[in-house]
Amino acid sequence: PDKSKFDISSDALCELPPRVDRSMSSVTIPPPACMLRPLEVPLRYLFGPGPSNVPPRILAAASRPIIGHMHPEMYEIMNDIKRGIQYAFQTENNMTIAMSGSGHAAMECAVFNTVEPGESVLISINGIWGERVAEIAERMGANVHRLVKTPGGYFTNKEIEQAIEKHKPVLFFLAHGESSAGLCHPVDGIGDICRKHNCLFLVDTVASLGAAPIFMDKQNIDILYTGSQKALNAPPGTAPISFNERACRKMFNRKTKPLSYLFDMTHLSNYWGCDGKPAREYHHTGPVSGFFSLRESLAILAEKGLEESWKKHTEVVAYLYKGLEDLGLKLFIDLRLPSVTTITVPDGYNWRELLAYIMKHHQIEMTGGLGPSIGMVMRIGLMGYNCEKTNADKALNALADALKNCKKSKS
């Protein structure tokens, strides 16, 4: 073959496969060598804050043959997903769907649809998720007010109410599962405060759903979302979200169109059969295999039962706490998420070295902090399928080994 055409001399990796004669080829960019190798994916224990390992049953669901995103069978599957989310969220809301996208898609969908440019929003920030929502709201032109604490900080209902009285927001955001700090924030009473002040209550349960109790209807949460890849154990890429009637009234009586076409709930509510119209119109092509796997993950949760799932997470994490304390490690906060545990970076150690050691020698992913908690914590997540004492033992054994073998060389 006439290789000179491609000038590949500087990159041995891109050498053309000898058996292909490309002398007559019209393409000037050769096929990359990496694309001619088979896909390789290592087996890892995903004991960080997500994604978590996906059980074979869910992987099998994802590998079922593709059907059209607008076939009647697909609509049935989407209807099942809606029922599964209603159970997981403990809500009867009709406006319950799954986003084609990660938890961020649900976050943007919530803000884009319920807030109009210039409106006031109040965001509690005690880790990365409040920071993200504030940035999203700012980008779409909202008037953003921040209620800030150090990572893992807790807001009293009184503080929240005072800030709502002061800023008169149309939306108040709280992360129930603040995974960057390992915090499970109490929610009781906040929905009532929001109602009293004509404000919508938006709650993020990406890291907590299935691991810690949440009752959307009873707790007067107006908008709730989660992700697929944490305690639900589905692959990343879909995100359940639900809006109650108060939220629907606000979002379907806007003066302006939402910034995003893809996340516009007028279209998504039709795509998910929630708008009462007889026909579903084409809006976008949903992630068909992602929906198969989400359905399977919600089916597993329904079979197991929410209470059983909460109990399991509580038991396993208590076992993990004890093991961590026995290793001389310090838990970072008191109001802890049962799904993601944060430990203070042990004195004298470089957290990056510890984590790299654990990955290299034990094939276990644990992570450092995220956003404002970087450098403060290390995070261990045992979620859903991964939530077993045997996995806690694996994590503890790896940590003990790393503490013994990593130099004390504070970064």
Ligand code: GLV
């Ligand atoms: C992501 O959700 C994380 O907490 O790292």
